[in-house]
Amino acid sequence: MECQECQKRPATVHFSQVVNGEKSEVHLCEYCAQEKGYMDQYNQNFSFQDLLSGLFNFDSGTSFKESQSSSYQRQNALQCDKCGMTYEEFKSLGKFGCEHCYETFDQHLNPIFRRVHSGNTTHNGKIPKRVGGNLHLKRNLQQYRLELQKLVEKEQFEEAAKMRDQIRELEKQLSEDKGGDA
Amino acid sequence: MSLQQFISKAVSPWLKEEAEDSDIVLSSRIRLARNFKEYPFPIVADSDKLKKVLEVFEDHFENQSIGKDAKLELIRMTDLEPIEKRVLVEKHLISPQLTEHNDAGAALISQNEQVSIMLNEEDHIRIQLYYPGLQLENALDYASKIDDWLEEKINYAFDRDRGYLTSCPTNVGTGMRASVMMHLPALVITQQINRMIPAINQLGLVVRGIYGEGSEALGNLFQISNQITLGKSEEDIVEDLKSVVKQLIEQERYARRRLMSNSSIQLEDKVFRSYGILSNSRIIESKEAANCLSDVRLGIDLGLIQNISKTILNELTILTQPGFLQQYAKKPLKAEERDVRRAALIRERLHLEKM
Numbered sequence: 001m002e003c004q005e006c007q008k009r010p011a012t013v014h015f016s017q018v019v020n021g022e023k024s025e026v027h028l029c030e031y032c033a034q035e036k037g038y039m040d041q042y043n044q045n046f047s048f049q050d051l052l053s054g055l056f057n058f059d060s061g062t063s064f065k066e067s068q069s070s071s072y073q074r075q076n077a078l079q080c081d082k083c084g085m086t087y088e089e090f091k092s093l094g095k096f097g098c099e100h101c102y103e104t105f106d107q108h109l110n111p112i113f114r115r116v117h118s119g120n121t122t123h124n125g126k127i128p129k130r131v132g133g134n135l136h137l138k139r140n141l142q143q144y145r146l147e148l149q150k151l152v153e154k155e156q157f158e159e160a161a162k163m164r165d166q167i168r169e170l171e172k173q174l175s176e177d178k179g180g181d182a
Numbered sequence: 183m184s185l186q187q188f189i190s191k192a193v194s195p196w197l198k199e200e201a202e203d204s205d206i207v208l209s210s211r212i213r214l215a216r217n218f219k220e221y222p223f224p225i226v227a228d229s230d231k232l233k234k235v236l237e238v239f240e241d242h243f244e245n246q247s248i249g250k251d252a253k254l255e256l257i258r259m260t261d262l263e264p265i266e267k268r269v270l271v272e273k274h275l276i277s278p279q280l281t282e283h284n285d286a287g288a289a290l291i292s293q294n295e296q297v298s299i300m301l302n303e304e305d306h307i308r309i310q311l312y313y314p315g316l317q318l319e320n321a322l323d324y325a326s327k328i329d330d331w332l333e334e335k336i337n338y339a340f341d342r343d344r345g346y347l348t349s350c351p352t353n354v355g356t357g358m359r360a361s362v363m364m365h366l367p368a369l370v371i372t373q374q375i376n377r378m379i380p381a382i383n384q385l386g387l388v389v390r391g392i393y394g395e396g397s398e399a400l401g402n403l404f405q406i407s408n409q410i411t412l413g414k415s416e417e418d419i420v421e422d423l424k425s426v427v428k429q430l431i432e433q434e435r436y437a438r439r440r441l442m443s444n445s446s447i448q449l450e451d452k453v454f455r456s457y458g459i460l461s462n463s464r465i466i467e468s469k470e471a472a473n474c475l476s477d478v479r480l481g482i483d484l485g486l487i488q489n490i491s492k493t494i495l496n497e498l499t500i501l502t503q504p505g506f507l508q509q510y511a512k513k514p515l516k517a518e519e520r521d522v523r524r525a526a527l528i529r530e531r532l533h534l535e536k537m
Contacts, residue, residue, distance in 0.1 A: 083222040095304075098222040099339035099347045102354075109344075109351075113412055116352050118386055120413020123345025125356040126326065128333050131219075131340045 003029035005036065013038065080104040134174060141170045185530050188510055193497050194273060194295035194312070200492070201315025205483045206431050208363040208403070208496055209312050211274075212321040212420075214329055215348045215357035216307040217339040223349040224286075224302045232286035232302045239301060242335045243290060248328060252292040254299070259287040265514070268505030274312070279303055297328065304349050305357075307332065316427060318360055318420045325358075326416070345412065355412030360420050362427050365495065367402040367480045368437035369430070375404075378430070386410045387426060401472030401499065406430075442484060453481030461532050465518075466525040471502050490535045498528060 001011045009029035015038075017024050028038065078087040085097035087105055096102060102109065113121045127135045144167045151160040197209070217223060218238075221231045236258075244256040259267065259281060267281040270289070275298045280287045290299040300308040309328050313321045339347040346357040353359070369375040379389045388409050391399040406427060408419045441449050456477035459470070466474075479495035481487040500506060502524045508515050511523055 083226050085226060093225070094351070095225050095349045096223060096347070096351070097226040097349075099217065099219055099341075102341060102344055102347055112351055113354070117355070117410045117412040120355075120410065122343050122413060123341075123355045124413050125345060125358070125415040125419075126329075128338050128340050128346075129330060130333055131338050132342075135342055 001027055003027065003032050005029070005032035078104060137170055137174050141167065141174070144170065185527070186534065189497060189501065189531070192269075192273075192501055192506055193493070194275075196294055196296040196312055196314060197496050198493055199314045201313070201317060203431055204315035205492070206365055206434055207316040207427065208365060209314055210316055210318045210321050211310060211312050211359075211361045211363075212318070212325040213308060213310040213359045213361075214325055214346075215305040215353045215359075216309065216329070216332070216336075216346060217348065218306050219337040219339045221306065223305065225304070225349055229286055232306075235302055235306050236286050236288055238336060239288070239290060239299075243299075243332070248292065248297065248331065252294060252297060254290045254292055254297070257289050257291055259289075260285050265505060265508050269509050272500055272503040272505045276300055277303060277308075297324075299328070299332075305353070307336075316362060316424070316431075318362070318424050322358075322360070322416055322420050352409075353411050356414070356416050356419065358411055358416055358419060359407055360423050361405050361407030362423070364404050364406060364427070364430060364434075365402055365476065365479060366404055366430065366434050367476050368441055369434050370399070370402045371441065372437050374433065374437060378433070382406065382426060385422065385426060387423060400469060401476040401495075403472075403476070403499070438480075438484060449484075450481075450486055453477050453484075453486050457481065457487060460528050462529070463525045465521045466528065467521055468502060468504075468524065471524055471528065472499065475499060490532070494531070494535070498531060501527060501531070 003009050003011045004027050006029060009031060011027035012030050013026075013028045013033040015026050017026050026038075028036070079085070080097055080101045081104070082100035083097035085101055087108070090096065090101065090105060096105075110121045127139065129136075144163055148160055148163045148167060151157075151163060218235060221227055221235060224232060239256060243254060245253060247253045257270075262270075262281075267276070270276045271278055271281065273295065275291055275295060276289050277300065280289065280300050280303045286302045288301045290301070291297070296313070297309075297311045300310070309325055309332070311321055311325055311328070313324075341347055345355040348354050348357050366375060369378065382389055386409050388407050390405045390407070391403070406423065408423055410419070414422075456474035459466070460474045460478060475495050475498050478487060478490070479492070482490055482492055482494070501510075504515075504520055507520050507523045507527065510527065511519075515523060
């Protein structure tokens with residue numbers, strides 16, 4: 001399809017326009033779309049990477065004023081001391097350089113994760129056997145405590161007593177682990 | 183090499199098995215992204231560090247077995263010719279990204295080609311494995327076992343709050359991408375799929391064409407996968423995906439029955455025209471081939487075409503890719519030459535069925 005405007009280049013920008021309730025289809029090439037002001041420079045070659053770094057920029061100062069303040073400059077000077085990646089680089093690449101970057105940029109990560117993962121910011125899945133240590137036990141303990149609460153609410157006291165014993169057992173294991181570490 | 187031999191080498195053994203719902207779901211895949219704690223991620227690491235990653239696998243996992251039939255062979259990207267790399271990509275055993283740039287890229291691939299562990303791709307480790315049909319739980323189970331096995335020797339980058347740490351923020355948490363490949367011709371013919379895709383997207387799932395991001399659905403094949411990796415457990419992610427896939431299967435079956443009862447002669451015509459094209463054409467582009475193959479597969483599923491094996495869609499979809507055509511021809515081919523070869527290969531393959 002040719003561009004409606006110049007009728008030379010292929011149309012790559014397609015949209016429908018509604019003016020006074022009249023709907024019309026518009027097909028333009030990128031050049032004419034820009035000329036006519038339908039597209040701003042920033043939207044050129046919009047890729048997934050841009051999309052990501054766009055998300056990141058969101059978090060760096062919500063207002064122009066803030067973006068000029070010193071906190072903004074400090075934030076951009078953030079650099080991972082393990083792999084050398086700066087926050088600026090992270091934003092433009094959309095990729096972490098190493099596991100330590102997660103710690104270095106931690107204060108900025110929640111808004112990013114929330115956007116990418118439907119509001120979630122903490123892991124709720126598998127825990128590695130070795131590296132995870134006693135995290136397994138801790139998560140089980142949390143789970144059991146929730147269940148105990150439910151059982152008590154439902155007045156299922158016999159079940160609740162069993163659950164309480166299991167919790168005690170876990171707590172004992174955890175305190176022994178700690179003793180081992182020390 | 184005869185075509186029969188070539189096919190038997192080209193099609194991964196796991197793909198030939200029949201499984202539950204395999205008339206609509208061609209395959210289930212689980213991918214886990216993992217990284218070493220000690221080394222920077224491949225995007226910034228120098229090649230010395232990446233070679234250390236490779237060494238760990240050479241020392242502990244190369245030529246080891248994970249269950250029966252699953253001896254792992256380490257394939258280094260530097261040892262492969264461009265066509266060989268392309269063939270592995272077309273078999274979905276490695277990603278295009280792995281074949282680019284770095285000299286420390288490698289893959290541990292099991293003999294039956296069900297398991298492939300990519301090394302030094304975007305992350306240090308990408309475990310991926312396939313099952314025929316809809317078997318996401320089995321795939322997750324197996325992937326998790328391999329993950330545990332690797333963890334015995336590797337200190338994973340893991341954080342109690344963020345989970346498995348990955349190079350891209352879109353993978354953090356479980357590091358898991360679960361996906362299924364579905365053949366949905368009736369939903370495409372009845373144009374219902376266009377309404378369904380936005381609804382599926384709202385559930386945190388992504389619908390793509392067969393060759394990944396941005397690709398259009400060639401031959402009515404769709405890949406459906408989870409978008410969210412943080413905050414949900416692996417089991418929940420798989421369960422959510424499975425329930426959507428189950429509904430799509432139901433809808434597709436229903437649409438097929440409706441088509442058969444309302445417009446069976448039109449459907450039969452479409453199927454046999456495509457069969458005619460595949461059996462007789464002398465030049466065929468990949469897009470046309472994919473669409474005709476989809477029709478023929480639908481015809482087989484509906485019992486309109488008999489005496490052709492169901493696996494023909496899976497087989498020929500892979501075999502008619504540029505890399506395979508060139509491997510079969512044993513030389514690089516121009517696009518026009520490939521279209522001629524493709525037509526010949528399909529005719530020959532269909533002829534095998536008649537014998």
